Amino acid sequence: MGTYREDLYPDVTASGGLGPAMKAAAKLRGCDIGLPPWESDVISIETARGFLSVHTATEERLFRVRVEIIGFAEGVPGFAWEIGSTDDLGLLVEAVAAWREGMPLDELKARFGFLELDEFARALESGEPVSLQWSGLLSSDFHRRQWNLLRRLRTDEVLRNMFPSITHGAVRLRVSPFPLDGTNRQVLVHEPEGDRYEVIRPGMPGAAWVEVPTGELIAYLRAALAEE
Template identity: 35%
Template sequence: MSAFASAGAGAEGKAPDPVLYPDLVAAGGIDAALRRIASDLGLDLGEVPGGAGYAGGGPARSGPDAYRQPLTVHLASEERAFIVSGWSRGVELVRGRTPDLHQVARAAAVWRSGASLHELRALCPFVTFGELAEAHERGPADAVAVKWRQLRESLHGGVPSPTVRSLVEAAFAEPKLRQLYPFTSQRSLHFTTCTGYPFTWVVPFVDPLQDGRFRVCGPSRRAVIGETDTAEEAVALVVRNLPADIGPAVAGTARD
């Protein structure tokens, strides 16, 4: 597989700006420029597709790293910059921005090799990642634990309502929900059985209401299970309507 998904300037895939990207214009496109750099530097990028939006593809070995998608590369339109993003199993693990296409090619080769996130950043300092990405790299249990902690910490700044905070704390106190990957959408609290996007919709979710009460729905948004006066009652209603075979969240997406 290739290591890249190279794109034209901007999201629309227009031809590169000759002022900002004369090297790409001279080479005949970003894919041709990458192939030339890979040849000059002796980098293994796999196949570099022409104009497909990818610049250096899947990993060269099996194992967990085999789920890495080709590194995507987009061109900034206001200044010269290559914007890269690396996804694996529905999670964006890395991103970066650099004006140097040689750095992009090196990052794609390292990404494709299956190097760890820290190894990638050590060799390609323009690449960044966060604590949650590191947790995903370690495995789904760590990703779930870090996601819950980050969600709870984000609710201590006084911005969300006490209703939302009480709901998150009540859900975290329930072991059957604490093993699932939490996410919020328009104030609703959801629980998914996978850690990558798109998420599953097999677990009921909770909507905090304006009057301080709670509405439990699901799995579809149109299916209302009931309304409760307290967060604890809402969580208990979710638990009573969990699938019988519910278990800890797994790596991957709903499509898997």
């Protein structure tokens, strides 16, 4: 087997991949990182504060840690943001274990100086990431095409409390940021043309796109996201 990332990660190469290397380092330090036994190079760890993923840099030795907050659609990763990076594998697994155990962010930052715990992470810990997510989407030029639809949904007193995200150009509304699977009530709203909408309810049996008249959109979404 060739060296991993051009000899930047000899410990990872020796272990047979990033997953085995992290598990070995965690065992050595008595840490529980919750890594499934089948993980090799694609690292994704479910925690109460989202999915933690670990990736290696190619230009220098760095283990990059990210948090995914909106889940997946058709196998495509949702939005994620990086919370820090380190070249120390032992320090990495200790930080992952501490995050997974729910250590408060202030303590995490004090213990692991490489972590960059931004405003969104703090909002996530407090359980109130919704308003910040709305603001983030509405201030992102990348999502300019969805601004009109986002603004329309946000004006409703019920829908503004849902967690929004963008998936393949459609606006996804979840009842809450977590869990990230189909058990979380959600809808996808697509605006192919101005004032024409298509809606689907992922996870529902026989789910299919349904065209919803403009005047009925808010009521339709409210009903779809209501308690069943």
